[in-house]
Amino acid sequence: xxxxxxxxxxxxxxxCACSETKYVPEGEYLLNHVYVKSEPKTKGVNPSExxxxxxxxxxxxxxxxxxxxxxxxxxxxxDTTKWMNRILRSxxxxxxxxxxxxxxxxxxxxxxQLVNMGFLRASVDAMTRSKKKKMDVTYLLHPGEPYHIRxxxxxxxxxxxxxxxxxxxxxxxxLKSGILFNVENLDAERKRITRLLTNMGYYRFNKEYITxxxxxxxxxxEIDLVLVLRKQRDSEGVEKAHERYKVRDIRYASGDPEDxxxxxxxxxxxxxxxxxxxDYYSSDDLQNTYTHFGRLGAVRYTNIxxxxxxxxxxxxxxIQISTNKPSTISFQPEGxxxxxxxxxxxxxxxxNRNLFKGAENLSIELRGAYEAIKGLEGYSNHNFQEYSLxxxxxxxxxxxxxxxxxxxxxxxxxxxxxxSYDLQNRPEFHRRVLSAGWRYKWSDPRHHDRYRIDMLxxxxxxxxxxxxxxxxEYLDDxxxxxxxxxxxxxxxxxxxxxxxYIYNNGIIAIKANAETAGNLLGLASKIFGFHRNADGKYTFxxxxxxxxxxxxxxxTRNIMFSYNNQLxxxxxxxxxxxxxxxTILPFxxxxxSGGANSVRGWSVRSLGPGKxxxxxxxxxxxxxxxxxxxxxxxxYRAHLFWKLGAxxxxxxxxxxxxxxxxxxxxxxxKLSEFWNQLAVSYGLGFRFNFDYFIxxxxxxxxxxxPAYEEGDEHYPIAHPKFSRDFAFHFAVGLPF
Numbered sequence: 001x002x003x004x005x006x007x008x009x010x011x012x013x014x015x016c017a018c019s020e021t022k023y024v025p026e027g028e029y030l031l032n033h034v035y036v037k038s039e040p041k042t043k044g045v046n047p048s049e050x051x052x053x054x055x056x057x058x059x060x061x062x063x064x065x066x067x068x069x070x071x072x073x074x075x076x077x078x079d080t081t082k083w084m085n086r087i088l089r090s091x092x093x094x095x096x097x098x099x100x101x102x103x104x105x106x107x108x109x110x111x112x113q114l115v116n117m118g119f120l121r122a123s124v125d126a127m128t129r130s131k132k133k134k135m136d137v138t139y140l141l142h143p144g145e146p147y148h149i150r151x152x153x154x155x156x157x158x159x160x161x162x163x164x165x166x167x168x169x170x171x172x173x174x175l176k177s178g179i180l181f182n183v184e185n186l187d188a189e190r191k192r193i194t195r196l197l198t199n200m201g202y203y204r205f206n207k208e209y210i211t212x213x214x215x216x217x218x219x220x221x222e223i224d225l226v227l228v229l230r231k232q233r234d235s236e237g238v239e240k241a242h243e244r245y246k247v248r249d250i251r252y253a254s255g256d257p258e259d260x261x262x263x264x265x266x267x268x269x270x271x272x273x274x275x276x277x278x279d280y281y282s283s284d285d286l287q288n289t290y291t292h293f294g295r296l297g298a299v300r301y302t303n304i305x306x307x308x309x310x311x312x313x314x315x316x317x318x319i320q321i322s323t324n325k326p327s328t329i330s331f332q333p334e335g336x337x338x339x340x341x342x343x344x345x346x347x348x349x350x351x352n353r354n355l356f357k358g359a360e361n362l363s364i365e366l367r368g369a370y371e372a373i374k375g376l377e378g379y380s381n382h383n384f385q386e387y388s389l390x391x392x393x394x395x396x397x398x399x400x401x402x403x404x405x406x407x408x409x410x411x412x413x414x415x416x417x418x419x420s421y422d423l424q425n426r427p428e429f430h431r432r433v434l435s436a437g438w439r440y441k442w443s444d445p446r447h448h449d450r451y452r453i454d455m456l457x458x459x460x461x462x463x464x465x466x467x468x469x470x471x472x473e474y475l476d477d478x479x480x481x482x483x484x485x486x487x488x489x490x491x492x493x494x495x496x497x498x499x500x501y502i503y504n505n506g507i508i509a510i511k512a513n514a515e516t517a518g519n520l521l522g523l524a525s526k527i528f529g530f531h532r533n534a535d536g537k538y539t540f541x542x543x544x545x546x547x548x549x550x551x552x553x554x555x556t557r558n559i560m561f562s563y564n565n566q567l568x569x570x571x572x573x574x575x576x577x578x579x580x581x582x583t584i585l586p587f588x589x590x591x592x593s594g595g596a597n598s599v600r601g602w603s604v605r606s607l608g609p610g611k612x613x614x615x616x617x618x619x620x621x622x623x624x625x626x627x628x629x630x631x632x633x634x635x636y637r638a639h640l641f642w643k644l645g646a647x648x649x650x651x652x653x654x655x656x657x658x659x660x661x662x663x664x665x666x667x668x669x670k671l672s673e674f675w676n677q678l679a680v681s682y683g684l685g686f687r688f689n690f691d692y693f694i695x696x697x698x699x700x701x702x703x704x705x706p707a708y709e710e711g712d713e714h715y716p717i718a719h720p721k722f723s724r725d726f727a728f729h730f731a732v733g734l735p736f
Contacts, residue, residue: 020059020067020095021133022074029098029135031058036110038141044117044180045143048561053109054139056102059093063638063646064565069093093641098135103128110139118182119143120216147181150222156229158241164200165193181223186212189227201244201280203306203315204232209242245281248314255303255322263323264298268358271397272296274409275317281306291445293321295412296359296396300324326354336371343371343384361394379427379469390420398440413442428470429489432462452500454515459494460543461586484663485622488587493545495521509556518547522580537581546586550576556736564639570736572631577658584661587622591629591655593679596729597736598631599651600700601681603727608655609667610677611706626655628669630678633736637687647685649698652678654706680704681727682717687734698729 024030034057036047059070073092076085107124114122121144129136152175156162174189190207197205213226231239252269254260262269272292274285286304293302303320328351336343347367355362371384398408399415416439424431436458443450466475466489475486498515524530525538537544552574559567578585594602606614609626631653639645654677656669683700702725703717712719 019074020070024095024097024133029130029133031056031096031098031137032134033136034058035136035138036141037138038143042119042141042143044146045114045119045141047141050110050113050141051562053113054106055109056096056099056106059096060564060641062640063636063648067093069641070095098128098137103137106139110141114141114143116183117143118146118148118180120147120181121145145221147216147221147223149175149177149179149181149225150217150220151177151224152227153225154227154229157231157239158229160241160244161197161202161229164197168196175225175227181214181225193229195283197242198281198283199285201246201282202242203245203281203308205242243313245308245313245315247275247277247279247281248309248316250275250277250317250319253318253320255301255320259323262321263326263354263357264296264321264359265357268296269319269321271409273319275304281315288445289319292409292412293319297361298323298326298354298359324353327352336369343369345369345386355393359396361392361396363390363392365390373427379467381427383427385425386423388420388422390418392416392418398442400440411442411444413440415440428467429463430465432464434458434460434462448503448505450502452498454496454498454500457494457496457498457515459492459496461492461494463489463491484584484625484661487584488622491543492586493521493540493543494518494586495545507558507560509554509558511552511554513552514550516549518545518581521545522547525581545581546578546589547580547582548576548578548585548589550574550589554736566637568633568635568637568736570631570633570635572629572653572736574629575658576627578627583659585627587625590625590627592625593629593631593653593655594727596696596698596731599653599679599681600649600683600698600729600735601651601702601725601727602679602700603729607679608677608706609664610654610656610669610674611666611709612664613666613707623664624655626664626667627658628656630654630674632678635735643688643690645687645689647687647698648683649685649700650680650682650703651700652680654679677706678704679706680717694733696729696731696734698731698735700727700729701725702727 021030034051034054036051036054038045038047059067062068069092071092073089073094076088076092078085080086080089103126107126110124111122114124123142123144125140125142127138127140129138152173154165156165172192174185174192179185187207190210193210194205194207209230209232211228211230213228215224216222217224232242233239250273252262254262272289274288274292275282276285279285289304290302293299300322302322305318305320307316307318308314309316330349330351331346332349333344333346336345345367346369347365349363349365351364352362353359365388367386367388367390369384369386373382373384394414394416396414398413416437418435418437420433420435422431422433422435424433436456437454438456439452439454441450441452475489494517496515496517497519498513500513501511503510521530521540522538525540530538530540531542533539533544535544539545552572554572555570557569559569561567574591576585576589576591592605592608593599594607595604598604599607605624608624612623614624631651633649633651633653635647635649637645637647654674655667656674656677657664657667658669660668680703681700682703683698685696685698687697688695701716701720703715705713705716705725708714713724716725
């Protein structure tokens with residue numbers, strides 16, 4: 001019955017698509033398509049980018065194809081007193097009627113932008129074509145040849161500034177012979193000189209004091225350019241030299257009228273203040289001061305004001321700081337769903353943002369969870385309980401010797417230590433994890449790079465109890481014994497060192513991580529002759545330690561067609577190799593494929609490794625893991641309406657093992673075969689963007705299934721079966 005209603009609605013929308021002009025008055029036209037073309041095609045002119053200068057666009061289209069909002073509006077009747085008609089009109093979108101005045105102004109705006117780009121002789125035409133009360137508009141750009149700068153000269157009317165600019169290296173100047181004569185280049189040079197001078201003490205200088213004189217060279221497409229830096233004028237209009245200011249005094253005050261105390265140590269205030277007494281005023285120092293105070297968790301907001309001293313070129317700086325409440329307690333309940341097992345969880349968090357009055361952040365989180373597990377037989381208890389305690393202490397600076405004060409001040413650094421204990425009681429086993437960490441994170445505000453170093457990451461994993469039923473069925477029985485499974489239910493010690501790097505400029509994002517574990521312990525084992533257990537592995541405190549190396553790389557490329565349409569490419573590679581004291585990776589370090597952020601035609605942990613075929617659904621969560629992972633994704637994203645967006649995607653990837661494990665036949669990576677073992681899926685997704693978070697619903701279908709080497713199952717794209725090939729994913733945030 002539901003399918004029937006859905007079909008009827010889709011049929012109604014399709015019918016209305018044929019009635020788009022239902023509410024277009026006689027003598028008017030529905031604006032259908034808007035095109036921008038360049039004749040001839042010219043280097044440096046991108047019509048799709050210039051389309052943003054068109055003032056009137058047609059009705060929005062879902063996925064750039066179907067006018068669903070207009071169709072919804074057209075479903076409404078003319079009687080607006082009926083509630084259904086009002087709802088359809090409010091949800092839908094009224095027809096956009098062609099406006100000749102907007103077309104003429106769009107032509108003027110397009111021509112002005114072409115001139116700004118250096119095409120001084122550009123012209124724009126508009127062609128219209130009407131059919132059945134619909135109008136298509138095509139803007140034809142005729143850029144002509146661009147103009148270039150032949151000679152550049154600087155006229156500095158202020159002699160002191162002229163002397164200072166003599167120190168400016170010629171190769172740093174933005175205007176050079178041969179570059180395009182366009183507004184972007186001219187304005188960039190104005191901003192560069194303005195920043196240079198405001199960093200040299202010229203507190204009141206702005207780019208409006210810089211103008212240009214341009215003279216075209218007869219018979220050529222070249223320009224002789226003169227940059228003029230004018231003097232300032234006093235209140236009576238008399239020209240005078242620009243004033244250069246020094247900082248006389250710096251004062252701190254509370255920005256909260258109800259609390260006049262600044263809850264930060266004087267040394268912290270000084271270290272985060274880049275403005276210096278007796279130094280010339282600097283806009284960069286001012287911005288750095290805002291940035292460094294703004295990143296302190298104890299600071300709510302910062303306001304910096306300047307006071308000019310009469311009859312002197314001196315400034316007094318007042319830094320007003322308003323601090324947050326140092327201590328907060330929060331409680332957060334949540335629902336859980338693990339493979340269909342429902343449960344509840346809750347966390348209680350205490351946070352102190354100013355522990356030692358230096359914006360140190362202490363957080364203590366206590367969490368508890370409970371799930372009722374279904375489908376278990378032979379166990380006395382069918383409940384899962386988890387309790388954890390995590391403590392973190394972070395410092396908004398480097399806590400590390402031998403770091404120069406210049407580096408400490410220039411970069412934004414955080415030092416963090418953590419300690420946690422996690423207790424899990426399942427019907428099959430009890431698990432305890434004790435973790436400790438010491439790490440550094442930092443970034444340079446002038447660039448798009450972020451770095452991380454895990455100096456020390458310790459994990460002690462203990463299995464104090466395993467039920468006899470579980471041991472008999474999975475760990476001890478020779479018929480079902482699984483080396484990978486058994487390894488992950490043994491006591492284990494992990495001592496890790498890792499580094500991380502992130503680059504993101506909004507167009508390209510790169511994320512790289514590398515880590516290694518057990519090397520120091522391995523060296524100590526050989527030097528001091530550590531004890532070996534029954535399996536021949538070295539132990540530390542009578543516990544075998546893991547030894548491996550792992551590297552991960554993710555690259556994302558974003559191509560913006562318009563504000564509402566973008567194409568995103570993503571590639572991910574991960575490789576981990578156990579060696580020395582380990583022949584198998586710890587479960588937490590193994591890769592899995594499928595799920596909301598991987599190949600979305602498969603559910604999580606249901607793909608691979610290689611061409612491995614699922615054999616035992618009870619332990620495939622172990623078998624369908626690997627030492628290597630590849631992901632390739634292409635996703636077209638479009639805004640639909642309100643907070644709703646949609647995406648079409650194609651995913652490819654898989655996981656493999658580097659060693660040949662008997663329990664994972666067909667899972668080993670081989671250079672000559674891996675390309676034939678790439679799984680492929682396609683699908684459609686919907687996203688609700690609520691600014692602070694994104695809810696995502698993705699529906700994927702298998703296209704190529706490497707678990708089958710031939711037949712309908714290998715190419716489900718040609719022989720789709722919904723019950724076999726469909727996967728639904730719900731997630732928070734974008735996949736990449």
